[in-house]
Amino acid sequence: MVRGWIIGNSSGLFFGIFSCIALIVFIFTMRAFDHKVKFRFIYGATALLIAMFGTIIYSTSGYIVVTVLSYILPFLAIGILFLYMYMYAARYNIDSVSRCYKRRCFYADAERHSKNKMAIISMDLNDLKYINDNFGHKAGDIALLTFAEVCRSVKPSKFILYRTGGDEFMMLGIKATKDEAETLIHDIRMKLQETPYTCSFGINMYNPSDDFDDVVVKADQAMYEDKRMYKEMKIKSNPSKDEEYDESLRMFTSNISFLD
Template identity: 65%
Template sequence: MMGLSYFWIDGGTYLGFIVCITLLMFILIMRSFDLKLRRKFTRVAMAMIIALAAGALELGLLAKGDTSTLIYAALLLKYILEGYMEIAVIRIVGRDYKKIQSKLLWIPFIVISILICTAPVNPSVFYFDSTLGLFVRGSLGYSIFIEAGFYLLVGLCICVKKWFTGYQRDALIILFMLAVVSTGVLLEEAYIFDNCTLTSSSIGVLFVYVYMYAERYNVDSVSMCYKRRCFYSDAAKYAKQEMAIISMDLNDLKYINDNYGHQAGDVALLTFAEVCRSVKTNKFILYRTGGDEFMILGIKSSQKEAENLISIIKEKLKETPYTCSFGLHMYKPGEDFEEAVVKADKAMYDDKHIYKSNKNKQANKRDDRFDEKVQSFSNDIDFFDEGE
């Protein structure tokens, strides 16, 4: 029977276990997350615990000079679980992008896993020198770094995508996690710390989990825009700078909810938010401040830039069944911000009055066209299945 003496548990490995157990405790206690997202984090945490145990067993057996099949099994299990964690975490942080949820993303993991499983009969992957008690990586053994590099590149692409669509904080958190894990890989491969890859990964994943849990209080779950509290918080933060305040109201949302159901209304809200994110620059921050109400703060933006953004959003909305009323006010430092918002809202209501007047003049024609567009429109949004 195998005892604990076969496991080599140093300070770093112990820290990894503690971090993973802490993550599991957070998942168990903080139950406000979507169930599927919690399950994904749970699977990652369990995979890390098993991989840490496998790594500790491999180091313990190697220290005893045991190069039997068991040491190969332990290291293979560790490598396979590390690969699984790479893709699982990438799918979590990229859960808003359908391409990241594609099953094709599993191909590198599957191919590399099959390749390294040949190690017991293929020394070109890796082998253990029983005489010197050393692990020796063959040329094919470096394939695990190709796999890691591929998922690192995917993670960087997610960072870039989030950065240029207004989620700079998300991008920085993901970049931090990638940097922590990459540093762990380098330290382990340089034989500075054992099991450092897994320990670093556990810290990075815990950091992402806590950030995502905290951020859900700031981000609207339907439109993925920042909430009303963030609007006023950012306004106070940039109060000494000129800002464009763009007030927006999605037209006919009540009509959509009443006639097509609230899921269709959710599709309308998210589609509008996606349109805004797809055309705005980083100096414009998007918020959902009410049921059908959105706001944009243009930090240090000119009136011409704000008007140009409104025109582009209107043009882009023509590709959808939806329309929106807009109001713009240019805030100056020292001006009462609440009054500035009221002025932007008044301009928006004036625009909505014009919209309703035109709509009433050709009500039947407008409704027929709208019904036809809504019934045929799809932006492939699925709110209830984040992908397994």
């Protein structure tokens, strides 16, 4: 019966082909975004259900239903394919910890907007190594994500946030002024006071006639100078401040559950 359906009926053939396409795309989507072994049985179960569904539909409802489905399934398969492509691109471009765009996006966006003036903000989350070493890497991940959420909560839409590596973040302010960048840094510092974390910042302005890499280097240099002053201030601080800092980190980390 199934052999006759596939060979003798073009609608049945289309139904079978696009059922397989939809299934294949679904499986690859599941594999890309869910690596847990306990869910892998879904792949086989889905294949079995689709095979049973196709056979039952044709044997009980006949030509009309299969013909209708042969028109619906191509659009379903294409829709799932585009969803898979979107999700794959998102995973490729988004940092899984901070949920920021990755380093490659920073340079791609800079190239795309190279004919515009831009504010470049270099940022380095202070004490991330200390947090990782003393409180664990989950605490470090919480610090990274919290900092990113703080930035997202205060930044205007013209500023794009990236995690460029480790404890380093960058922002591109498309058509932004230096005053706007300085205001944003002030707002981030104020918002960070609600957390145990601090950050070092550096700003430089890009004009279309500039070499972008040189502008980034100067923004980094300004950030390193800010970090140097932070470290000097920390050395001069009262030892009791370190104990308060550790306690605030411990309490903040224990009360955060968004990475579970």
